[in-house]
Amino acid sequence: MTEIYLDYAATSAVRPPVVLEAIAGYLADIGATPGRSGHRRSLAAGRLALRCRKQLAELLGYSGDPGRVTFQLNATHALNVAIVGTLRPGDRVIGTAFDHNSVRRPLTALARRGVSSETLELSASGETDLVDLRDLLSGAGRPARLLVIPHASNVTGTVLPVKPMVDLAHEFDTLVLLDAAQTMGHFPVDVEDLGVDLVAFSGHKGLAGPQGTGGLWVREGVEVEPLLFGGTGGDSGPPEMPATFPDHLEAGTQNAPGIAGLAAATEWVLAKGVHERRREEMLLKSLLLEGLRRLPSVRILSAEGAESVGIVTLLLAGRDPGELAMTLDRDYGIQTRAGLHCAPGAHRVLGTLQTGALRLSVGWATTAGEIEQTIDAFKQLDIIGT
Numbered sequence: 015m016t017e018i019y020l021d022y023a024a025t026s027a028v029r030p031p032v033v034l035e036a037i038a039g040y041l042a043d044i045g046a047t048p049g050r051s052g053h054r055r056s057l058a059a060g061r062l063a064l065r066c067r068k069q070l071a072e073l074l075g076y077s078g079d080p081g082r083v084t085f086q087l088n089a090t091h092a093l094n095v096a097i098v099g100t101l102r103p104g105d106r107v108i109g110t111a112f113d114h115n116s117v118r119r120p121l122t123a124l125a126r127r128g129v130s131s132e133t134l135e136l137s138a139s140g141e142t143d144l145v146d147l148r149d150l151l152s153g154a155g156r157p158a159r160l161l162v163i164p165h166a167s168n169v170t171g172t173v174l175p176v177k178p179m180v181d182l183a184h185e186f187d188t189l190v191l192l193d194a195a196q197t198m199g200h201f202p203v204d205v206e207d208l209g210v211d212l213v214a215f216s217g218h219k220g221l222a223g224p225q226g227t228g229g230l231w232v233r234e235g236v237e238v239e240p241l242l243f244g245g246t247g248g249d250s251g252p253p254e255m256p257a258t259f260p261d262h263l264e265a266g267t268q269n270a271p272g273i274a275g276l277a278a279a280t281e282w283v284l285a286k287g288v289h290e291r292r293r294e295e296m297l298l299k300s301l302l303l304e305g306l307r308r309l310p311s312v313r314i315l316s317a318e319g320a321e322s323v324g325i326v327t328l329l330l331a332g333r334d335p336g337e338l339a340m341t342l343d344r345d346y347g348i349q350t351r352a353g354l355h356c357a358p359g360a361h362r363v364l365g366t367l368q369t370g371a372l373r374l375s376v377g378w379a380t381t382a383g384e385i386e387q388t389i390d391a392f393k394q395l396d397i398i399g400t
């Protein structure tokens with residue numbers, strides 16, 4: 015049975031060969047930590063990390079200091095650093111109905127430290143009422159300190175209208191943190207165009223790097239208290255964390271093999287081009303949607319028509335999504351993801367909070383042939399189920 019991987023929104027389990035080679039090459043030939051010691055291996059690791067930061071800055075449309083791109087272990091880590099590091103007791107923060115648990119849970123935890131959070135409602139297609147947002151931001155004279163926006167929902171695939179939301183937030187001097195876990199590497203994330211203040215991203219999803227990689231970009235002038243305190247290699251005398259980036263937010267020995275893989279991955283993304291990747295992804299998604307829409311028992315839940323990423327979320331009549339995912343894997347080799355996808359708010363909007371749903375997500379290695387085989391599998395399941 016051939017394997018068809020359609021869970022790229024969770025992680026790019028299939029990675030470009032250059033990523034694997036870069037990790038093996040780093041472990042074989044370098045092995046040291048960037049920014050530690052002055053020997054040749056450490057310097058080589060430092061050059062690699064800098065190359066990776068510069069490439070990530072280019073992907074973010076940022077031409078300033080590449081040190082503002084800090085390495086974190088994943089988007090969850092980056093979001094925690096940004097959220098905990100910008101909010102103080104008494105502050106207000108605004109999240110959205112589409113928030114992943116990596117936003118929702120830190121906000122909930124911060125409530126115990128005197129930070130109050132409110133939720134902006136969204137429609138399945140990502141529409142929001144800017145009047146509601148204005149009210150939430152202004153807080154009757156107590157403006158919010160932070161607005162967290164998911165660039166794209168990991169359940170509906172919908173891309174949110176970030177720019178008008180940022181413009182409004184800045185009227186109240188509210189900082190904007192963009193959760194780009196579902197966009198970085200395959201949908202444009204341009205910090206200058208969007209005007210956001212912080213961007214958290216995964217290295218292992220759209221960027222196709224290894225797990226254990228991610229990052230947080232922080233605009234110059236934005237203050238973020240470190241989440242972790244410790245050694246940074248240089249400037250070892252003072253007891254405080256250095257104020258300079260990236261050291262300010264990078265305590266301890268970094269995931270250098272992961273950074274080597276991420277450097278290769280970002281180089282690969284830049285060579286291919288984000289727009290070309292998006293074009294290919296959208297073709298595959300349309301093909302998948304076209305085939306699935308013809309099946310009477312398939313109910314597509316993810317937004318159609320609105321700007322979106324390569325995610326298709328659905329229900330098949332009479333089938334539990336978890337059991338369906340298992341059947342697809344066992345009988346057809348098709349790997350998908352069922353459940354609430356760590357984002358119960360989005361399922362509430364879709365009306366699937368009780369049942370969960372099945373998510374298929376295409377990625378860089380998905381082929382039209384695989385999409386056809388997937389549609390064929392659903393055709394068979396459609397017949398079996400009716």
Ligand SMILES: Cc1ncc(COP(=O)(O)O)c(C=O)c1O
Pocket residue numbers: 023024088089090091114116164166167168193195196215216217228
């Ligand atoms: C929208 C969104 N935010 C954050 C995350 C967390 O990303 P990571 O797995 O890199 O921690 C995910 C992961 O699925 C996500 O989809």
